[in-house]
Amino acid sequence: MNIRIKDDTEHGNGTIYSFINCTILTMDNEDHYYPSGTIVIENDRIVDIGSSQDIVTRGHVIDMGNKIVLPGFINTHTHSPSPLFRGMADDLSLMDWLNKKLWPAEKNLTGEIAYWGTSQTCLEFLESGITTFADQYFYSESVAKAVETSGLRGFIAPSVFTNGSPETKDTIQAAVDFIEKYKGKEENTLIYPCIGPHAPYSCSSDVLKAVVEIASSYDLLIHTHISETMDENREIYELTGLTPTQYLDSLGILDQKVLAAHCIHLNQKDMEIFKEKKVRVSYNPVSNLKLVSGIMPFKELREKGILVSLGTDGAQSNNSLDLIKDLKTGVLIQKQQYNDATFISAKEALKMVTINGAKALDMDHEIGSLEKGKKADIIAMDMNKTNMNPLHRSVVSNLHSAIVYSADGSNVSDVIVNGKILMKDRQLMSMKRQEILKQTQKGAEVILKKAGLL
Ligand SMILES: [Zn+2]
Known part of the structure; x- marks a missing residue:
């Protein structure tokens, strides 16, 4: 079961989140880059994205602390x-x-x-x-x-x-x-x-x-x-x-x-x-x-x-x-x-x-870039980590390099899929980590023992 963050701003049309203080790499055709950006999502879709001064925030406002935000x-x-x-x-x-x-x-x-x-x-x-x-x-x-x-x-x-x-x-x-x-x-x-x-x-x-x-x-x-x-x-x-x-x-x-x-x-x-x-x-x-x-x-x-x-x-x-x-x-x-x-x-x-x-996957009309109207499949990477420092945000190619050459998966802090927040500040909302690790270990032992490999 997926759990939404408790939201007291349920409107008639559904749940609205505004993610502010984002460093946004859209990965769209024009490679839009917003060093100080805001993304608004409503239910499963992005309904607004751009420089913070151009976007009216609404719904539940979440400060992303200047993390790099990009498509999943x-x-x-x-x-x-x-x-x-x-x-x-x-x-x-x-x-x-x-x-x-x-x-x-x-x-x-x-x-x-x-x-x-x-x-x-x-x-x-x-x-x-x-x-x-x-x-x-x-x-x-x-x-x-x-x-x-x-x-x-x-x-x-x-x-x-x-x-x-x-x-x-x-x-x-x-x-x-x-x-x-x-x-x-x-x-x-x-x-x-x-x-x-x-x-x-x-x-x-x-x-x-x-x-x-x-x-x-x-x-x-x-x-x-x-x-x-x-x-x-x-x-x-x-x-x-x-x-x-x-x-x-x-x-x-x-x-x-x-x-x-x-x-x-x-x-x-x-x-x-x-x-x-x-x-x-x-x-x-x-x-x-x-x-x-x-x-x-x-x-x-x-x-x-x-x-x-x-x-x-x-x-x-x-x-x-x-x-x-x-x-x-x-x-x-x-x-x-x-x-x-x-x-x-x-x-x-x-x-x-x-x-x-x-x-x-024939899904570029829905996912793969952050654009108004597309599905809200969004991740944030916390660059305030040892392996990312120093980082010169004014030069966009520096961000690309940091992600490709310096980062690994553990820099990912937040994950949203189809508008649902599945991980927030590395806290899982949909999955039970310990139970999964335990059951997988147990299952692996069963099949390896039966095969005579343990
Ligand atoms: Zn294969």
Whole structure:
């Protein structure tokens, strides 16, 4: 349940808050910056934003103490119950990690344990300023229940595999059941159903064709992995004579709206297809580094105008779920890859985790920037911290740099999603931290013990 801060200014039209004394980075098209700004929200939307002298405050007035206020971060790739597998199998090769550790442990998952693992993910997201995220996993009903309880905005894609998942043999039917349950209720639940064919190597062509039909009939975003490793490319080539991208395109997948994670091993033709079919890319630098998968060709994708957003991937292949920390790593390895310190400015980097994330989910008309009429998905960062000092607020690029290169999630102090205050001065309003930590620890012990890994 989400708890609103007690407000004695309920008006006929709903709850109104005025946040004053904000240093606002709107991240809108014109990059409006208000060093001393005010934001007014009514129910779930921003109804006024600008310099304090131009805005009439109303409703419940909250002084933000000159914190930096910006759109909530958007994480475009994760597997929600993943903290259950955190730290259980590090420093292994990909195939050993999957075959000997992750898959045996995953087999023991239950809906209830998945609920707590997802709750832990939501807790970590909330505490580090992620307000919207894209998930791909099974036990989607448990995942959705946990996300709904947290108050975050979740794009939940039930994973689809040819050989079934630990939850069910028929992942297509499970996906359809989930979609039927949640489609059309997004405004109330903040759960946006998607569909998640796991990868070209784990889904047969028949399964992928079925996904195309479901995505097209329900108008869904397809969330998948493409060309994460060279092994994947080799396997698909041996099977089809095509690259994973060309193979998915031949089956009609890329004619749908597609969010593709990783996209590391793409050739020129693949990137032409991405451009033509408007495939949205989720860049997952830390997971890619940890599993030694390779480095995404950012420059080539950018030159073609392909949209790049950022993902943490799951805690099993990242450990941390702090998107803003990953942003720094992701930018730095690209500078190194192209031997160019000027490649990707801090402002461009920040767009990756705000407006580009919104575009990747087809939600840029609602979220991703702070603008009048958009949904109130807002975070504040407390810059009065050791790692942020000194800070020269008169130069806006200094703020971009501070957030991308100096900050981490713990600088986020306040989180509002859909007009609801979920964290105030790092105090949680919707989630019970201790209970979640305890239950996740307990659940992780159960599944690891059953798998003989503890
Ligand atoms: Zn993934």
